[in-house]
Amino acid sequence: MTIKIFNTINRKKEIFRPVKSNSASMYVCGPTVYSHPHIGNARAALVPDILFRLLRRTYQTVTYIRNITDVDDKISDAAFKQNKTVYEISESFIKIYQDNMTSLGILEPTLQPRVTDNMPSIITTIKKILKNGFAYVSDNHVLFDTSKYKEYGKLSKRTLDEMIDGARIEIADYKKSPRDFILWKPSNENQPGWESPWGMGRPGWHIECTAMIKNIIGDDCTLDIHGGGNDLIFPHHENEIAQGSCMSSSKYCNYWFHNGIVLVNKKKMSKSLGNVILLDDLLKNNSSNTLRLALLSAHYRQPLNWSDSTLIESNNLIKKFTSLAKSYTGDISDYDDLDHEVVGILSDDLNTPEVIKYLSELAKGAKTSQRDLACLIVSAKFIGLDLLANNKVLPKSIDEDLIKSLIDERSKARSSGDFKKADEIRDKLLSMGILIKDLEGETVWDYNSD
RNA sequence: GGCUAAGUGGCAGAGUGGUCAUGCAGCGGCCUGCAAAGCCGUCAACGCCGGUUCGAUUCCGACCUUAGCCUCCA
Structure with a gap:
């Protein structure tokens, strides 16, 4: 299977051709651990996660x-x-980051x-750059x-x-040029510091x-692959290329891989706008x-505009998939090879919207075909969607026994023809956030997330 | 101001030089005590102006708009 990915260095x-034919290496810029992870951090971890799953399928060893x-x-x-x-x-x-990612x-x-x-x-790396005359x-x-x-600016x-003309920052007096960036800086007594040939200090970003x-x-x-949010292209990754190329004679990285950012109300999340969406809250x-x-x-x-309707639509689709998956009776391991189609779609620059379209088509077929249903479950699993898991996320305040007794009461009212009472109970449940459905011979309920 | 991207139906969002995206919503129907869910059907789009072409939403150019970066932000 050939994997195609968009390379930022030449747009x-x-x-994708790794340096070694049977293995691949990928580095992704992870979190700075100073506050709760937000939905943007989740995207920056999830996109490489999909690529990692794809690479694992294709190469014997993947170092991520x-x-x-x-x-x-x-x-x-x-x-x-x-x-x-x-x-x-x-x-x-x-710890919070790891827990969120696991969730x-x-x-x-x-x-x-x-x-x-x-x-x-x-x-040691800084010493090498100094020794080679680039610092x-x-x-x-x-x-x-x-x-x-000479190649500085190639990635961005x-x-x-241009950079010097556009620079808004004041030039620190220890810099020869405003574009020069810090490899090592001194620490005062309140900052973490390490002994170095240049005094007590800490590394630049x-x-x-x-x-x-x-x-x-x-x-x-x-x-092979270096990834991160596309807000890191400049200056972070540009600077990495410069350092990496000047500390060794080898090319630093072959494929640059960047995900778009998450927008809220069409704007990048920021504390000053007060539109930061935390994973802890979403996961509740x-x-x-x-x-x-x-x-x-x-x-x-692409940029992803996050809104309530994004969640509602995804939730609806997941509900549809999981309720179909419940009717699967076979052994899913019989169909492990059924995910080659989804692998093919992802191999074209991780086209996940195309995967969702494919899953929707399988869901249509799954009503009559166990094979399509198995294919749906296995394909969803490839992108980390577990359709066989219990998907209900219920607020703790909901009393399941009360719900069950109200449903029983309503069923009795219905069978005796007292539809007025039955409808009152249904409205009461709805006001509690519970949506009920009368299926063949049975009434089921779910938390009404709309 | 400079740089980099992007503009697709009511909304979200792929894709393609000529016939269908898909999902949600809407509309019509089936089903239901009534709903909900489900099922069947259906409407509807490619920012603006030029160019290339038999044919452009797709390729090229200008313009407009939006976002990101130029602030140690994923």
Whole structure:
């Protein structure tokens, strides 16, 4: 199976050819652990999760690395504000992040390196860049000298002149050029710091990824795929390319893979707009299936506008699929090969909306064909939708025994012809948030999420 | 202001040089005590202006609009 992915470096869909024929390596920028993960973090983890599932199917070994940034000024700020240590903050949000990802059915990456565990390799990487003449030391900082690297701007398609003209920030006096970026900076007594040849300090934002990648795959190896949100193209990934290319003679990475951001009210989430949607909140009222489907409803490179109707539509579709799946009587393992169609669709640049269309068509056929139904279940499973799981997410306040007794009471009223009473009970249940349906010989209920 | 993308039916959202996306909503019907669900059918779109072409929503160019980046943001 040939996999095609869109490569940001040349803005073209390309056939994926890994460096080694039977294995693939992928690195994705993971979370900075300073607050609760939001729906955007979920998309940034889910999109590579789908690619990981696809790569696993195709290659014998897949090394999927997703880092954890546990050194950052935002973490220090959070620690200061909450009167906690940096370690307490990062540990608690690492746990929340991992729990949220597990709840979403996102597979664990092969490796999840932390910045704090990689200080020696970060320092070694900076030393190599200095030794090769692409960085300079100034006022206890180490800075990358962008003027020395001719290809700078290749990924984001900007020239150095454009960037300098457009720069809004004041030029720090220790920089030769406003575009030079920090590899190492000094720490004061309130900030986490490590001993280095340039004094007590901490790494700049971009160097951690380069150091960890090279530490894992080897200095002279090329990474197959590097991913992240498309808001990281500049400056983060541009800077990574510069560092990675100047610390070793090998090409840094072959395929750049970026997902679009999640918008709320057509705007990027931000604390100042007050439109940040947290996963903890979403997971209270929505199943993992619903959230996954909603996040996959747009192509991964497009912006995804998040709204209530996104959730409602996904929930409706999932309900339809799961109620069909309940009627499956066979052994699903008989049909493991039935997912080759969905694999084919995903192989064309992860076209998840096309997969959803395909699932809808299977659902139509599934009413009369057990094979289509098995295919639906297996195909959904490939993108991490478990149609056989119990999908009901109920608020804790709902009393199931009360619901059952009201339904019994209504059934008696119906069979004795007292439809007025029956309808009153139905309305009462609806006001409790319970929707009932009279199926053949039986009344079923569900939480009314609309 | 510069850079990078994107504009498709009421909404969401794929795709294609010439015949169907799909889902939700709507409309008509079947079913139902009535609903709901389900089923059958159905309406409806390619930002604007030029160009290439027998034919453009699709390719090319200008314009307009929107979003992201240029602020250590996924």
